[in-house]
Amino acid sequence: MTDILRKRLIKEEGFRLWPYQDTKGIWTIGVGHNVEADPEMKPRLGDLMKFGITRTEAYSLLDRDIKNAETDLEELYPWVSQLNEARREVLVDMMFNMGKRKLFQFHNTMAMIKDGRFHDAAENLKLSLWYKQVGDRAINLCRILDAGAV
8 A cells, every 4th residue: 555545545535533424324434434334333333423533543444444445356356466556556446435346346347457458447437327426536546547657
């Protein structure tokens, strides 16, 4: 993980020390951390509402979530280790944002990336609902995927 990815995720997801409901109504904290999917945090939602978390805890959650996204990505697509860092981080960002189940639905895009057809993959992403939903984030990630550099 690079500092560039970390900073990009903070910019894209926001940085909040108090729980909030995301666009889908899911309780979230820190940098896009899903409280409801975290078996340790979910029971503490009431306390989190009262006390929030520290900056250190938010950064720790972020680093853990990035590591989980990297692990999930490599389990689904072992070939991602062959990509350059910028393109790998695009896929980690997407995994972080949408999770395993949703990213796995991008069969054509992932096949194009595996085949080194990065421009085609970026163009294909532009046709997706994800692209429309996440706006500037998707525009930036498609640009990086196509160019292979930040």
